[in-house]
Amino acid sequence: MDRLTSMGVFVKAVDLGSFASAASATGLSAQMVAKHVARLEDRLGTTLLNRTTRRQNLTDVGRAYYERCKHILAETEAADAIAQEMHRRPHGLLRISAPVSFGTRCLGPVMTAYLARHEGVETEVTLSDRYVDAMEDGFDVLIRIGAVNGTALIATPLRPYKMIACASPAYVEARGMPQAPSELAAHDCLDYAYWSPSVPCRWVFSRDGTSTEAKVSGRLRSNDWGTLLHAAREGFGIVLGPELVLADEISSGRLVRVLPHHEGPARPMNALTPANRRPTAKVRTFVDALVAAFG
Known part of the structure; x- marks a missing residue:
């Protein structure tokens, strides 16, 4: 038997004045109510209720135990209510x-x-x-x-996290606009250096169902996207970056899209x-x- 359940049955029996009334309130039989109380008494090694066929009375120990049980059950209900409220409402x-x-x-x-x-x-x-x-x-x-x-x-x-290639208008004016991924080999590309050497940086583009991996190199590699973006704005090369981020750069005119007719890699x-x-x-x-x- 669960001790907390037995405490609840015991408190209900005291509050209602009889095992029969407690049984009706809890949906248990009177015999099961008696077993819960007896289980508590056996565990504590003392009598909680003096019972006769007509009445029941709390012992001194039973009275003190009853008060503490009421407190414990109230705290348990409060804890359950808090948990349920946090489950229902963000907190x-x-x-x-x-x-x-x-x-x-x-x-x-x-x-x-x-x-x-x-x-x-x-x-x-x-x-x-x-x-x-x-x-x-x-x-x-x-x-x-x-x-x-x-x-x-x-x-x-x-x-999906789509990647596109971009460069500054000044870079494109000075170095020209690549027309195919293979032409990136002749350009300065700003390469993202992953923290793990086992993760390669691949610039893969696709068009009409055909994928092409571009060979890229440049004077600047970094694992910090902000550094690469700043270099691209300043005209130091072509950068491959997330479309979500570069959309604002393109709309503002700070960068232009490179290879607009090719799909960049998506993860x-x-x-x-x-x-x-x-x-x-x-x-x-x-x-x-x-x-x-x-x-």
Whole structure:
């Protein structure tokens, strides 16, 4: 028998004055009510209720135990209510991990809009291109670009992370506009240097169902997207970057698209949540916000 259940039955029997009344209120038989009380008495090694065929009276120990049981049961109900409310309404700290370039350029408006809608939520956003473990590092939601492996995470697909090539108008005027991916070999290309040497930087373009891998080289490589973008604006080469980020650069005229008739590489993007945790309201609503913005 569960001790907390037995406490509840005991309190109900005291409040209602008889085992029969407690049985009717709890949906148990009078015999089962008696067993719950007897189980508590056996465990404590003392009598809680003096019972006769006509009446029952609390012993001194029973009276003290009854008061504490009422307090414990009230606290348990309050704890359950808090947990249920947090499950229904977004509340508490939400820890998010996202790639650096995506986070710095795209995530800000989503975060502020989300916080404006859910005043009970605090957020902590960590930007990193390195691998993180959601369980060990305590993240609630991870935004990741690339293939998802394993079953420890539940993936909610977002829009594919499309890449396009761009350069400054000054660079194009000085060096010319490439007409095919093969011509990039004659240009200065600003290459993204991954933190892991095992991850190659590939510029793959497709047109009419045919893919071509361009051979690129240049004077500047970096694992910081901001550095590459600044160099592209200053006319130091052609950069391959996320369409989500470069759209503003193109619309402002700071950059122009290179190889506009070719599709750049696209990688899957997902919102990931730990599979071993039941999603709370804050997690569910934030993933919904990501889908609305990037789905």
